[in-house]
Amino acid sequence: MSVKQIITLKNSQGMKIKLSNWGATWLSCTMQVEGKNRELILGCQSFEQYEQQDAYLGATVGRYANRIANAEIDIAGKHYQLIANQGVNQLHGGKSGFDKKIWKIESQSEQQVTFGLISPDGDQGFPGELKVTASYTLTDDNQVIVEYNASTTKCTPVNLTNHAYFNLDGETNDILAHSLKVNANYYLPVDANGIPCNDLLDVTQDDMDLRQLRVLSDNLLTSPARKITGGYDHAYLLDKSKPVAAQLVSSDKKVTMDVTTSYPALQVYTGNFLANTPNRHNGKYANFAGVALEAQFLPDSPHHLTWPQPSCFLEPGQTYHHQITYQFFIS
Numbered sequence: 640m641s642v643k644q645i646i647t648l649k650n651s652q653g654m655k656i657k658l659s660n661w662g663a664t665w666l667s668c669t670m671q672v673e674g675k676n677r678e679l680i681l682g683c684q685s686f687e688q689y690e691q692q693d694a695y696l697g698a699t700v701g702r703y704a705n706r707i708a709n710a711e712i713d714i715a716g717k718h719y720q721l722i723a724n725q726g727v728n729q730l731h732g733g734k735s736g737f738d739k740k741i742w743k744i745e746s747q748s749e750q751q752v753t754f755g756l757i758s759p760d761g762d763q764g765f766p767g768e769l770k771v772t773a774s775y776t777l778t779d780d781n782q783v784i785v786e787y788n789a790s791t792t793k794c795t796p797v798n799l800t801n802h803a804y805f806n807l808d809g810e811t812n813d814i815l816a817h818s819l820k821v822n823a824n825y826y827l828p829v830d831a832n833g834i835p836c837n838d839l840l841d842v843t844q845d846d847m848d849l850r851q852l853r854v855l856s857d858n859l860l861t862s863p864a865r866k867i868t869g870g871y872d873h874a875y876l877l878d879k880s881k882p883v884a885a886q887l888v889s890s891d892k893k894v895t896m897d898v899t900t901s902y903p904a905l906q907v908y909t910g911n912f913l914a915n916t917p918n919r920h921n922g923k924y925a926n927f928a929g930v931a932l933e934a935q936f937l938p939d940s941p942h943h944l945t946w947p948q949p950s951c952f953l954e955p956g957q958t959y960h961h962q963i964t965y966q967f968f969i970s
């Protein structure tokens with residue numbers, strides 16, 4: 640069935656999330672803050688607008704999130720040319736990535752929905768038929784748990800994530816006065832195209848340290864690393880000895896979100912190119928309207944097999960399983 644649908648999950652605390660089978664997309668996330676409904680993620684007004692934007696708002700991104708340099712991979716001596724969609728590189732799975740597909744609703748209840756997708760052998764150039772599920776669970780203690788499962792018929796790289804942009808102020812301001820903490824000792828330097836251009840570096844280099852809560856506007860465009868990308872658009876290698884990967888705090892300090900994940904890395908993207916993305920109020924978002932915290936493998940991992948993380952390649956007979964939890968607190 641190729642009909643776009645909206646599914647609403649609600650919990651006993653009055654929290655509500657909306658999802659769609661189009662791109663297995665997270666459309667909306669509202670909570671009561673001081674008696675008022677506050678929207679915590681960015682979104683558009685209509686499916687037409689979702690189809691026009693290229694910011695991947697709330698989408699499930701795959702088969703391979705982030706960039707693959709030169710849109711090519713080699714597996715067991717075989718070369719695969721992938722579909723390039725950002726210059727010569729591939730971004731977020733190619734021109735027709737998982738964010739643009741209609742997924743099947745496999746199961747649905749008050750507080751959970753599971754979407755399923757079959758990505759055929761050769762989809763966007765990738766080898767193997769990949770069967771994927773993405774499920775969202777809303778718990779009564781205000782967690783949104785996202786789980787991915789996948790299996791393949793041929794060895795293929797897999798990197799599935801969610802591309803929600805958070806604005807815990809309720810979209811009233813940009814996110815520059817939010818504070819962010821990321822438990823990571825290393826980050827990956829990238830060139831102007833977002834392609835890793837060096838090995839992992841200590842976060843103390845280039846002022847990339849987020850190990851203590853830091854206001855996002857703090858020296859945002861003065862560090863050479865962030866100048867290149869117009870803000871944060873970097874992968875952090877998570878310190879797995881710390882239970883929480885990241886913490887985001889609204890500028891009024893009333894909403895906090897903790898991110899925990901099974902993934903080795905987190906892409907921090909401050910919405911540096913969000914300008915002109917349609918918003919849900921008949922207008923357009925500006926740059927820095929939201930921050931995406933995308934748990935994933937390091938970008939371009941298929942070309943960097945020695946990086947300290949599990950393999951991003953899925954083999955036939957293996958099951959891909961990863962989880963991202965967003966825990967919200969109101970004070």
Ligand code: BGC
Pocket residue numbers: 693694695705730833872906908912931933
């Ligand atoms: C990337 C950005 C890109 C954005 C929207 C992020 O994951 O890191 O460079 O502009 O997605 O495509």
